Amino acid sequence: MQQEAYGEVFLIDKPLEWTSFDVVKKVRNALRIKKVGHAGTLDPLATGLLIVCAGKQTKQIESYMGQEKEYTGTFVIGGTTESFDLEKPVISVADPSSVTLEQVQVAVSQLTGDILQIPPMHSAIKVDGKRVYESARKGIEVKMDARPTQVREFEITRFEGDEIDFRISCSKGTYIRSLARDLGEILGTGAYLKALCRTRIGSFLLSDAHHLPELIEAIKARPHENL
Structure with missing residues (x-):
């Protein structure tokens, strides 16, 4: 008892x-x-x-x-990976040396608010009863639909060389790795997640x-x- x-x-x-x-x-x-x-x-x-x-x-x-989540971390521009983080090898995309902070801020503004986001293939989402990362690791491509999510805050705290430090407050179901992918696509340089730390869940x-x-x-x- x-x-x-x-x-x-x-x-x-x-x-x-x-x-x-x-x-x-x-x-x-x-x-x-x-x-x-x-x-x-x-x-x-x-x-x-x-x-x-x-x-x-x-x-x-x-x-x-x-409840809302808050994260801090680092994106790297100029390359990408299959998983959009360092689980997979980095593939060079484009020289990021000409990217300015203003361009990063404009890209960030497009990824703030109510957005549609396609989750990464290397994620725990289930499609047809199977975790998509299990299919991804077998080389099987699974069609992923865009899902509504909210990025309430997307703050750039440091931009130096090819690294972008950030603080993000977002709703349940938001994938920071997908934000890295989308940021890289907007900038035309590719991007991946180098480091991530969850700092808050609701009031915790x-x-x-x-x-x-x-x-x-x-x-x-x-x-x-x-x-």
């Missing part, structure tokens, strides 16, 4: 190269309960805020997933999140009967 009544929400700073499921599995094993899930996937090459819910709090996952902040190793140790130190 105690386990059925138990519920908790963990704010975790997801480590680089970990999948969101890796984090959930680690928390699940530490808690020794089955009912654990996350509220919004972060790609392995992204870091930052991951909300993990346990016990009865898993009922709140959808409400957390629907990365600054309040736990580092995973310390959290796991704290969970294991609890009396098990209190769960």
Whole structure:
């Protein structure tokens, strides 16, 4: 009965190269309960805020997933990759040396507000019951329809050489890798995502999140009967 009544929400700073499921599995094993899930996937090459819910709090996952997200990171112009991030090798597209900050700002303005966005092939979206990244890794192309999304804020915080640092506030279902692709297409140089960190989900902040190793140790130190 105690386990059925138990519920908790963990704010975790997801480590680089970990999948969101890796984090959930680690928390699940530490808690020794089955009912654990996350509220919004972060790609392995992204870091930052991951909300993990346990016990009865898993009922709140959808409400957390629907909240606005904020990200910071770096785009690189002049090339692209099959996945629009560094999961795949970089392919040179065009010399970006003549691109100006004004041109970047104009491109950014076209990608701000209510937009239609085609998700990347290397994503967890399901088409015909299958994750599209599974098809992509087998070399099978899947038709992806554009989806409405909202980019409320798209701020350039640094533009130096071929690198563009950004801060983006956006709705559920927005793919930052797709914004990289679209930015590169508008500029005519190609672009890909070099680094990404999720800093906020709704009112939950990365600054309040736990580092995973310390959290796991704290969970294991609890009396098990209190769960």
